[in-house]
Amino acid sequence: MNPRPTIKDVARRAKVATGTVSRVTNGDATVHPVIRDAVEAAIKELGYRPSPIARNLRRGRSGIIGFVLADISNPTYGPMVPEVQELTREAGYTLIVMDSAMDPERERRNLETLAALRVDGVVLNPLLPVDTEIPDVLQGIPVVSLPGVPDWEGAKVRAVSTHATLAGLDDCLENGHRRLAFLTIKGLGGTQRDLLSMMRDRIRAAGATFVSDASWTFVSREQCAEQLPAMLAAPGRPTAVLSASALLPGLLIAAREAGMKVPRDLSVVSIATSELADAYDPPINVVSFDARGLSSEAVCKLLTAMRGEEPGEAVENNSRYIRRGSVGPVPGEC
Amino acid sequence: MNPRPTIKDVARRAKVATGTVSRVTNGDATVHPVIRDAVEAAIKELGYRPSPIARNLRRGRSGIIGFVLADISNPTYGPMVPEVQELTREAGYTLIVMDSAMDPERERRNLETLAALRVDGVVLNPLLPVDTEIPDVLQGIPVVSLPGVPDWEGAKVRAVSTHATLAGLDDCLENGHRRLAFLTIKGLGGTQRDLLSMMRDRIRAAGATFVSDASWTFVSREQCAEQLPAMLAAPGRPTAVLSASALLPGLLIAAREAGMKVPRDLSVVSIATSELADAYDPPINVVSFDARGLSSEAVCKLLTAMRGEEPGEAVENNSRYIRRGSVGPVPGEC
DNA sequence: CTGTTAGCGCCTTCAC
DNA sequence: GTGAAGGCGCTAACAG
Numbered sequence: 041m042n043p044r045p046t047i048k049d050v051a052r053r054a055k056v057a058t059g060t061v062s063r064v065t066n067g068d069a070t071v072h073p074v075i076r077d078a079v080e081a082a083i084k085e086l087g088y089r090p091s092p093i094a095r096n097l098r099r100g101r102s103g104i105i106g107f108v109l110a111d112i113s114n115p116t117y118g119p120m121v122p123e124v125q126e127l128t129r130e131a132g133y134t135l136i137v138m139d140s141a142m143d144p145e146r147e148r149r150n151l152e153t154l155a156a157l158r159v160d161g162v163v164l165n166p167l168l169p170v171d172t173e174i175p176d177v178l179q180g181i182p183v184v185s186l187p188g189v190p191d192w193e194g195a196k197v198r199a200v201s202t203h204a205t206l207a208g209l210d211d212c213l214e215n216g217h218r219r220l221a222f223l224t225i226k227g228l229g230g231t232q233r234d235l236l237s238m239m240r241d242r243i244r245a246a247g248a249t250f251v252s253d254a255s256w257t258f259v260s261r262e263q264c265a266e267q268l269p270a271m272l273a274a275p276g277r278p279t280a281v282l283s284a285s286a287l288l289p290g291l292l293i294a295a296r297e298a299g300m301k302v303p304r305d306l307s308v309v310s311i312a313t314s315e316l317a318d319a320y321d322p323p324i325n326v327v328s329f330d331a332r333g334l335s336s337e338a339v340c341k342l343l344t345a346m347r348g349e350e351p352g353e354a355v356e357n358n359s360r361y362i363r364r365g366s367v368g369p370v371p372g373e374c
Numbered sequence: 375m376n377p378r379p380t381i382k383d384v385a386r387r388a389k390v391a392t393g394t395v396s397r398v399t400n401g402d403a404t405v406h407p408v409i410r411d412a413v414e415a416a417i418k419e420l421g422y423r424p425s426p427i428a429r430n431l432r433r434g435r436s437g438i439i440g441f442v443l444a445d446i447s448n449p450t451y452g453p454m455v456p457e458v459q460e461l462t463r464e465a466g467y468t469l470i471v472m473d474s475a476m477d478p479e480r481e482r483r484n485l486e487t488l489a490a491l492r493v494d495g496v497v498l499n500p501l502l503p504v505d506t507e508i509p510d511v512l513q514g515i516p517v518v519s520l521p522g523v524p525d526w527e528g529a530k531v532r533a534v535s536t537h538a539t540l541a542g543l544d545d546c547l548e549n550g551h552r553r554l555a556f557l558t559i560k561g562l563g564g565t566q567r568d569l570l571s572m573m574r575d576r577i578r579a580a581g582a583t584f585v586s587d588a589s590w591t592f593v594s595r596e597q598c599a600e601q602l603p604a605m606l607a608a609p610g611r612p613t614a615v616l617s618a619s620a621l622l623p624g625l626l627i628a629a630r631e632a633g634m635k636v637p638r639d640l641s642v643v644s645i646a647t648s649e650l651a652d653a654y655d656p657p658i659n660v661v662s663f664d665a666r667g668l669s670s671e672a673v674c675k676l677l678t679a680m681r682g683e684e685p686g687e688a689v690e691n692n693s694r695y696i697r698r699g700s701v702g703p704v705p706g707e708c
Numbered sequence: 709c710t711g712t713t714a715g716c717g718c719c720t721t722c723a724c
Numbered sequence: 725g726t727g728a729a730g731g732c733g734c735t736a737a738c739a740g
Contacts, residue, residue, distance in 0.1 A: 044492075044513065046716090046717055046718085047717060047718060047719095048717080056726080056727085057726065057727045057728070058717090058718075058719090058727090058728095059718095059719075059720075059726070059727065059728080059729095060725090060726060060727080061718095062718065062719055062720080063719090063725095063726090065718095066719080070725060070726090071725070071726085072725060072726085075725085075726085087513070089486075089489070089490050090490075090717080090718070091431075091490070091492060091716095091717055091718070092490055092491055093427055093430055093431045093436065093491070093492060093716090093717080093718090094431050094716070094717030094718040094719090094732090095717080095718055095719075096427055096718095096732095097425075097427045097428050097431050097716090097717080097718075097732050097733065097734090098717080098718050098719050098720085098731085098732050099718085099719070099732085100732070102427060112446070112452065112455050112456070112471075113452060113453055118446065118447060118452070119447055121446050121473050122446070122473050122475040125472070125473055125475075126475075129483075134487055134491070135472070136470045136471070137446075137470070137471035137472070137473070138459070138469070138471070139455050139456050139459055139471070141456040141459075141460075149463075153468055155423070156423050156424075156425070156426055157426055157427070157468070158378075158425060158426075158427060179378065179421070261649070288653070289649040289652060289653040292653040292654075292655065293652065293653050295655075296653075296655045296657070301655075302655075314649075315595070315623040315648075315649075315650055316649055316650045316653055316654075318623060318627060319622070319623040319626040319627050319630075319650055319654070320626075320650075320653070320654065320655075321626065321630050321635075321636075321654075321655070323630070380732090380733055380734085381733060381734060381735095382733080390710075390711085391710065391711045391712070392711090392712095392733090392734075392735090393710070393711065393712075393713095393734095393735075393736085394709090394710060394711080395734095396734065396735055396736085397709095397710085397735095399734095400735080404709060404710090405709075405710085406709065406710085409709085409710085424733080424734070425732095425733055425734070427732090427733080427734090428716090428732070428733030428734040428735090429733080429734055429735075430716095430734090431716050431717065431718090431732090431733080431734075432715085432716050432733080432734050432735045432736085433716085433734085433735070433736095434716070
C-alpha cells in the first residue's frame with residue numbers, strides 16, 4: 041500500500057513548483073492555462089487529493105463543523121442531521137456528528153474533542169446548561185444552540201412551540217379534560233420554563249388541574265415505560281397527556297399495559313412529530329415543528345457568527361398544531 | 375480572541391524544550407518528575423491542549439474513524455451510533471458520523487471526504503456495491519461493512535437474520551396465511567438474496583404464494599405509504615407482510631388508510647426492532663437483531679483490520695423472533 | 709533524562 | 725505568471 045501522493049509528487053510529475061500546484065488546487069486564476077492543464081493531468085494520473093490536515097494546519101482552521109446532539113434518536117432533532125450536513129457541505133465544511141446519549145458528561149467530552157480538533161463552529165442541541173458550562177469548554181468557538189436558551193447572549197435558534205402547544209392544550213380543554221399532564225425529559229430546563237408557566241395559567245383559567253410535577257419528567261423512554269403504567273392507573277390520573285416526542289413510545293406502551301385505548305381512555309398530544317405519532321392507530325395529534333426551517337436557520341446563524349457578524353433574532357412562529365385522532369372526550373367514569 | 379497557546383508557549387513558560395512538553399503530553403515515562411510537574415502546571419495555566427491537526431499531520435494518521443450510515447434514521451442502524459462511538463473512543467479514536475440519506479452519490483462523497491481526511495478506518499453501512507465501488511474511493515483505508523456482503527473479501531459483519539426471519543415466516547404460515555409479501559428497501563442487494571430464496575422455498579413447500587416482487591420494494595417510507603394502500607386492497611392481496619423496519623411506518627399507515635386492523639385484517643412482522651414496533655398497539659412481532667453485539671463486532675473487526683491482522687469470520691446467530699400481537703389467523707373473507 | 713533539529717503536506721509571501 | 729523558501733504545531737531521531 042504505497043503512501044498517497046503529495047503535492048511534491050504532483051509538482052515533480054508536472055515539472056512545476058509546489059506553489060503552482062497549490063494555486064491550481066485552490067482555483068487561483070493567475071495560472072497559465074497550459075500549465076494548469078498539465079498540473080490537472082498530473083493530479084488526475086496520480087489520483088492526488090490535497091490533505092485537509094496539512095491544509096488546515098497551514099490555514100489555522102479545520103474546515104469542520106460539529107453537530108452535537110443530546111440524543112441522536114430523538115425524533116425531533118435526529119432527522120435534522122441530513123439537512124444540517126447538506127447545508128454545511130454547501131458552505132464548504134465537513135460535518136462531524138456526535139451523540140451525547142443523554143449524558144451530560146459525554147456532551148462535555150464531545151465538545152472537548154471538537155475544541156481540540158479546532159473545529160470552526162458547533163451546532164449544539166444541548167444537555168448541559170449552555171450559558172454557564174459551554175463557553176469554558178468551547179473556548180471561543182462559535183456555537184449556535186438548538187433550541188436556544190432564553191436568557192443567554194449567544195447565538196441560538198428558538199424552537200418556539202408556545203402557540204401550537206397551547207393550541208394542543210386548548211384542544212384537550214375544549215374536549216372537557218380537567219386533569220392534564222405534561223410529560224418531558226428531565227433536565228431540559230430553560231427552554232420550557234416560559235411555556236410551562238403559560239400552560240399553568242391557561243389550565244387554571246379553565247378551572248382544570250395540572251397533575252404533572254417533577255415526577256412526570258423522565259430521563260429515558262425505558263424509565264418512562266416502566267414507571268408510567270402505575271401513574272396512569274392511580275386515582276386522580278390525568279385524562280389527557282401532552283408528551284415530548286422522545287417519551288411518546290414510553291407513554292403509549294404504558295397506556296397499552298394499563299389496558300387503555302387512545303383516545304377512548306386517554307387523550308394524547310405529542311410535542312414534535314415522529315414516525316410513531318404518524319403511524320400509530322389512531323394517528324397522534326402533534327405539535328409540529330418546522331424541522332427543516334429550524335436546521336437551516338441554525339446553520340445560517342452559525343455561519344453568520346463564524347464570520348464574526350451578529351446573528352439576527354430568532355424567528356417566532358415555526359410550529360403548528362395538527363389535529364388527528366388522539367384527542368377525544370373525557371372517559372365516562374372520570 | 376487571542377490565539378490558542380501552542381507547544382512553544384508552554385515550553386517557554388516552563389523553561390524547557392518543546393520536545394519535553396511533547397513527551398509529557400504523550401505520557402512518556404522518561405521525564406523527570408519535577409520537570410513534569412512544571413510542564414503540567416504550565417499546561418494548566420495556559421489552558422493548553424495539543425492540536426490533533428498538527429499531531430496527526432506529523433504522525434501520518436488522523437486518529438479518526440468514520441461511521442457512514444445509509445440512513446441515520448433507520449431504526450436498525452441509527453441506534454448503533456452511541457455504541458460505536460463509545461467503543462471507538464475507548465480505543466482512542468474520534469468518531470465522525472455521516473449520513474448518506476439513502477443517496478449513493480452522497481455516500482460516495484462522504485467516503486471521499488473521509489479518505490481525504492485520511493481517517494484510519496471506516497465502519498460502513500453501505501448503499502453502493504461494497505465489492506466494486508468502495509475500494510476505489512477508500513484507497514486502502516480499512517473498512518468493515520455492516521452488514522456484510524456475502525461474496526466479498528473484505529471485513530464485514532454479517533447481520534444474519536435468516537433463522538429468525540424464517541421463524542417469523544413460519545409463524546405466519548402456521549397461522550394459515552397463504553399469500554405473503556416481503557417489503558424491503560430498494561437496492562439493498564447482496565445481503566438479502568440468500569434469505570429471499572430460502573423464503574421462497576419455504577413458502578412453496580407450504581403450498582403458499584409469495585406475492586411480493588420488485589414492486590414491493592421502495593426507496594422510502596413516504597413512497598411506501600403512498601403506493602401501498604392500493605396494493606393492500608387489490609385482489610390477491612397478501613394477508614401477511616414481513617417488512618423491513620425502515621418501511622414499517624409506511625406499511626402501518628397504509629393499512630390504517632385501507633381501513634385494516636392489525637392483526638385482524640393483516641398480519642405483520644417487522645424485520646428489526648423499532649420504537650414503532652414496540653409501541654404500536656398491538657405490539658408488532660419482530661425479528662430482533664442483537665444491535666449492540668453487531669456494533670461491537672463491527673468495531674472490533676475494524677480495529678483488527680487496522681492493525682493489519684486478519685479479521686475473523688462472522689458470527690452466525692445474532693437474531694431471534696419475538697412473538698407479540700401482530701400475527702393472527704387469516705381474515706374470514708380470504 | 710533533555711535539548712536540538714528536521715520535517716509531516718500544504719499555503720503564501722517575496723522575489724524574479 | 726512562476727519558483728523558492730519559510731513556517732503552521734507537533735513528534736521522533738539523535739545528540740549531548
